[in-house]
Amino acid sequence: ELKQSYGHLVKLRDEVIxxxxxxxxxxxxxxxxxL
Structure with missing residues (x-):
């Protein structure tokens, strides 16, 4: 569950970048x- 949400955040971050x-x-x- 946690890994799924982390993967989602990484994907989101990459899209924003x-x-x-x-x-x-x-x-x-x-x-x-x-940072």
Missing amino acids: AMGIIPAVDQWSSVNPN
Whole structure:
């Protein structure tokens, strides 16, 4: 159950990144050093 929801979140995150709404995960630290 938890893995399913995590997989959904990862997919959602990837879709949002693909749309250009948020930067790719590997760029987060350059955008916000707290992450």
